[in-house]
Amino acid sequence: MDQYKLKDLIDTTKEEIEKEVVENLLPAVVQEAGNFLFDKGVGMLACEIVGSVVPVANNVRLSFKQHRLERNVSETLKLIQSKQNELENRVNELLENNPTFITQITEALLDNIVDEIQEKLVEYNVNGYINLLKLEHTNIDLGLMFFKTMSQLNDLDIRILKVYSNQETYGESIVSICNELNLEHNQIQFIKEKLE
Known part of the structure; x- marks a missing residue:
């Protein structure tokens, strides 16, 4: 499969994410994760994650919260990239047949990791996210229940x-x-x- 750098995928999805905005608001993520190689489907998922946190980053006023956000998003992208071989076909199938599930489950993941203080919890949340994506029969209610439980x-x-x-x-x-x-x-x- 063709692989693309995250920066290149962000450039091709400018309708949703302005590259300049991403680079200004999430500089550590762009610097650290921008050269990650992704297959197209998982790369689009990564772009959705970065794009979803831009409004949050815009509202972050304190630098320690900004750094935590950047650290958590970078860690999320690293973990997704490490599992992309097993995810690629499934993500493409979900993007085609059930894009609402991907959007909702990604939002639930981001709700949990944006302000997460404990780095290990980011890993647990992302692993759960990946496993939810891999399920043959997706159910948003079960996914939301997982993330609600993890948040507690x-x-x-x-x-x-x-x-x-x-x-x-x-x-x-x-x-x-x-x-x-x-x-x-x-x-x-x-x-x-x-x-x-």
Whole structure:
């Protein structure tokens, strides 16, 4: 398949995104991710992600929020680029047959990552997004439920959930998490009750 640089794809979609606006509002993203190579379908998805955060970036007044936005969008694009081989055909199919799903699920992803403080949560959200795109039978309600749930969790919640669900946690246990983070049993109990 032909591959395109993100900057080139942005140039070809100027009706939706003005290149100058993107370069001024998201300079780190353009500098860092602009040379990423994408297949056409996944590249269009990446352009939609960048274009969707431009209005948000325009409203960002504080530089630390701008940097967080840029970091999160860059991380999102890196993760999508790393999975593009497995996504390309599915994204093209969705763009043709169910573009509303892609738009809505992308907006839900962006709602979660735009102001996300914990970098690990960006990764969890993007992985969920990718898995939702790969589903044969898409359902926006289930997708929105996933993102709503993710918006209520933090990295510690997910680590504790993994331990309680008996997933492989690379040797993590409640005791090791408590020791690492200097937590007391009642704090873990509070997290467990929240998860229940």
